[in-house]
Amino acid sequence: MDASHKQDLRFSRLLKLPMYLWSIVFVFVALLYVIGLSFLSRGEIMGVTGEVTLGNYARLASPDYVKVLLQSLKLAALTTAICILVGYPFGYLMARLSPVARSVVMLLIIVPFWTNALIRIYGWRILLMSNGPVNTLLMNLGLIHEPLKLLYTDGAVLLGMVYALIPFMILPTFTTVDKLDFSVVEAARDLGASPLHAFFTVTVPLTLPGLMAGCVLVFIPSMGLFFLNDLLGGSKSVLAGGLIQQLINSRDLPMAAALSVLLLAVTGAVIAVYRKVGGTGDMSMF
Amino acid sequence: MKKHSFGSLLFIGLVLLVMYLPIAVVIVYSFNANTARIPIDFTGWTTDWYAKLFEGRSGFGDALLLSVRVALWAVVISCVIGTLGAIGMARRVDGKSSRLDTAMESLMSLPIMIPEIILGLAFMVVFNAMGIRGNDLRLVLAHVTFCIPYVFLNVKSRLVGMDPALFDAARDLGASPARVVRDITLPLCRPAIMSGAFLALAMSLDDFVISFFVYGAGEGTLPIKIYSSVKVGxxxxxxxxxxxxxxxxxxxxxxxxxxxxxxxxxxxxxxxxxxxx
Missing domain, CATH: 1.20.5 (Single alpha-helices involved in coiled-coils or other helix-helix interfaces)
Structure with missing residues (x-):
């Protein structure tokens, strides 16, 4: 028995080995390499010199970088807030629909979710052009006389961000509301709570895990979506993701690495907070 | 019991309307006969753009082939690695995962947690340092890395729900560990492996950010090609x-x-x- 147990363990180790090796080389070493790179300085050969420096991190503290970082955080927070305000009620109401209506709405939500964000954002680009459908409609209605500048504005970037990421708020909310035992809410109502009171003291706390998972799933990617900048914001409003891309383009790899390390730290902090406030850590609801 | 106020239906309808507005615009404009450089006015219906798409010169065919080739390799490799890994990790000592397993699991799922741009940069610099030049190889290595978690998590959640007595019984009856995996574990995991593979396939075909940084010179995968075509107009x-x-x-x-x-x-x-x- 003991021998067979040992044999089992040896065999399971063998099964795990490829995944261990892969993760060590392509995740651990790769990220470590980025961290190492962030302490080097820019040079001619391979884009770096062997000189170790904290200069990149010092530059991160300069006003230009701080401005971009604050802007990115603000946009990420704003995106998350709007996704909560729209996505949470949507997920909630969707879970309360009749089974047939629910599966139709689910299909309608999942299709954009599976369609490349690039394609969906591109649609907004057409819509928001100065002679595009939105401006044409507004002018025909007589609401405006000159085409509004809609594209290449901060508002357009925010819209694109919310649009790209809102399914990540809707789906986890839907899943938790769907699992919620509504007799608890009815009990609160029977005991005299108003519908709103019952909603905020019973439903919201019980569906908080889904809401928090949604926040993490919206907040983290919103800091790195550089193509939104390109397609909707032009070069005017640069965000952290867009800045990393620009640094890579100008071959300043150590600085791009330093910014990535900072982004990684923010991501780690967000996930740590999420775990701390009782997130289950299970964000794989798909 | 269920009653829907007009307001809630209106809200769902409005959100869906906004969600489908850009999609509808793309579909309508794909039939627009306007041939101006920035064809905004709708001047009539045509299916010419579809015909042009299938002409050899458009480059979209090559991009599609590259996307599919990379996705298939990435799915096959990540399915093998992720499935075996999940099965290996399911075997626990005294019903608890070892600390190493827990750490490795977090490490392995990092690629789907952190902003993609970080991974894109990491792969770019590491592949350059390792001297990996071929675009196909670079793309496949990168895609396998972010596909493994999808397969692993799917298979793992399937294994968690299974009765370990099944495997113990087979072992007691004299089956080797390899035989247990082949004849019992794998068949039972097949639906989970399939859905993991499907997810991985979709993620690979859909990936733009990581591929964009990993890819060297050329037309690129389909999402890269789409990006470069719409970036200017x-x-x-x-x-x-x-x-x-x-x-x-x-x-x-x-x-x-x-x-x-x-x-x-x-x-x-x-x-x-x-x-x-």
Whole structure:
């Protein structure tokens, strides 16, 4: 028995080995390499010199970088807030629909979710052009006389961000509301709570895990979506993701690495907070 | 019990309307006959853009082939590695995962947690340092890395729900560990492996950010090609392509939901029969 147990363990180790090796080389070493790179300085050969420096991190503290970082955080927070305000009620109401209506709405939500964000954002680009459908409609209605500048504005970037990421708020909310035992809410109502009171003291706390998972799933990617900048914001409003891309383009790899390390730290902090406030850590609801 | 106020239906309808507005615009414009450089006015219906898409010169065919080739390799490799890893990790000492396993699991799922741009940069610099030049190889290595977690998590959640006595019984009857995996674990995990593979396939075909940084010179995968075509203006060919892609996605999603609801119904029927017997 003991021998067979040992044999089992040896065999399971063998099964795990490829995944261990892969993760060590392509995740651990790769990220470590980025961290190492962030302490080097820019040079001619391979884009770096062997000189170790904290200069990149010092530059991160300069006003230009701080401005971009604050802007990115603000946009990420704003995106998350709007996704909560729209996505949470949507997920909630969707879970309360009749089974047939629910599966139709689910299909309608999942299709954009599976369609490349690039394609969906591109649609907004057409819509928001100065002679595009939105401006044409507004002018025909007589609401405006000159085409509004809609594209290449901060508002357009925010819209694109919310649009790209809102399914990540809707789906986890839907899943938790769907699992919620509504007799608890009815009990609160029977005991005299108003519908709103019952909603905020019973439903919201019980569906908080889904809401928090949604926040993490919206907040983290919103800091790195550089193509939104390109397609909707032009070069005017640069965000952290867009800045990393620009640094890579100008071959300043150590600085791009330093910014990535900072982004990684923010991501780690967000996930740590999420775990701390009782997130289950299970964000794989798909 | 369920009553829907007019307001809640209106809210759902409005959100869906906004969600589909850009999609509808792309579809409508893919049939626009306007040939101006930035064709905004709708001047009539045509299907020319679809025809142009299938001409050899457009480059979209090559991009599609590259995307599919990379996705297939990435799916096969990540399925093997992720499935074996999940099976290996399911075997626990005294019902607890070892600390190493827990750490490795977090490490392995990092690629789907952190902003993609960080991974894109990491792969770019590491591949350059390792002297990996071939675009196909670079893309496959990167895609396998972010596909493994999807397969692993799917198979793992399936294994968690399984009775370990099944495997112990087979072992007690004299089957080797390899035989248990081949004859019992793998067949039982097949639905989970399939859905993991499907997810990985979709993620690989859909990936733009990581591929963009990993890819060297050339036309790139389909998302890269779409990005470079729409970055400067509006491309009617891309409208046609996007319409086709959305059509494929719609059919695939509808089909998979239909099949899974069929399977659930069959399961329920089976359970009823077993209970009745």
């Amino acid at each position: 509006v491309s009617p060919q891309v409208n046609a392509l996007c319409t086709l892609i959305m059509g494929v996605v719609f059919i695939a999603v509808a089909l998979s939901r239909y099949l899974s609801s069929m399977r659930a119904a069959r399961q329920r029927r089976l359970e009823r029969q077993i209970r009745a017997a």
